[in-house]
Ligand SMILES: Nc1ccc2nc(N)nc(O)c2c1
């Protein structure tokens with residue numbers, strides 16, 4: 001079986017799930033945090049180091065790789081796994097979101113989106129068919145439909161049009177998708193409008209995708225608005241299929257997303273924050289450049305088993321960061337990635353052992369102390 005999802009345990013109080021996602025490049029244990037490797041690399045980390053921190057799957061981006069180096073080159077290399085020397089699962093985003101958030105002057109047509117490359121201003125036309133074809137060329141294990149994510153706030157009419165277009169585009173992606181060793185997920189849109197979200201989910205479910213992504217969130221809405229949409233979709237999305245919350249996120253959002261039936265997460269936070277010295281820890285977040293760490297000989301996080309926490313002091317990492325040394329950004333990224341991966345591993349174990357409510361309470365109690 002190329003692609004299979006097994007729910008192994010469900011928390012009776014919350015509905016949080018522990019599962020296994022079988023893919024051609026390995027089994028993913030969920031809930032899972034997926035590090036983002038936009039341009040075929042998780043910034044500052046080698047594949048060997050990613051294996052050491054037990055990353056199970058990484059994300060890459062159709063939009064970026066289509067523009068540079070181009071899918072043709074990656075196909076000549078034997079696909080994205082060979083090109084980047086990462087032989088565990090890869091998920092690719094379709095470019096729907098990036099075209100709107102990164103490219104210059106984009107014009108949405110029924111057929112697709114006309115946009116200018118953020119690299120050199122060249123004009124391109126991305127369609128659902130092309131986005132699907134590129135992902136098949138990259139050879140990711142999990143691909144995304146080409147969708148339209150609207151900016152918030154937006155009126156209901158705009159959101160409704162984006163849902164209808166997203167559904168038409170999802171049908172077109174599904175029609176041209178051929179690789180049976182690649183799972184194509186539908187993406188639920190609908191902004192913050194309950195009926196649109198429900199209608200979009202139901203239409204996608206009728207198309208019978210192997211997994212469902214929740215798009216259009218982590219785009220500036222409040223935590224409560226995000227949680228309201230998750231509470232709405234949780235009972236509607238098929239229990240036996242994986243749910244992927246796109247672009248999330250911050251530790252509290254991960255734990256609360258798991259509590260609302262989400263299985264998969266991705267976010268640039270750990271590496272982006274790592275590069276600016278912001279550290280995510282079991283006791284909250286802080287920035288290493290603060291003077292209070294000048295003579296702090298302790299680890300970033302006493303509860304963390306990562307290389308940065310085992311081998312270096314905050315004082316040293318602060319020195320690296322202030323000196324603009326690359327090792328500073330590497331160690332901070334290394335820790336942040338391991339912290340989020342461990343957080344999801346801990347949630348999974350708690351669900352399997354029937355103690356997820358206690359895990360969730362303990363997490364919030366410790367994380368909110370902010371006592372580093
Ligand atoms: N917050 C996000 C992040 C990535 C996304 N990717 C796609 N394709 N669609 C969305 O709505 C996203 C939202």
Ligand SMILES: [Zn+2]
Pocket residue numbers: 300301304305306307308309310334335336338339
């Ligand atoms: Zn650490």
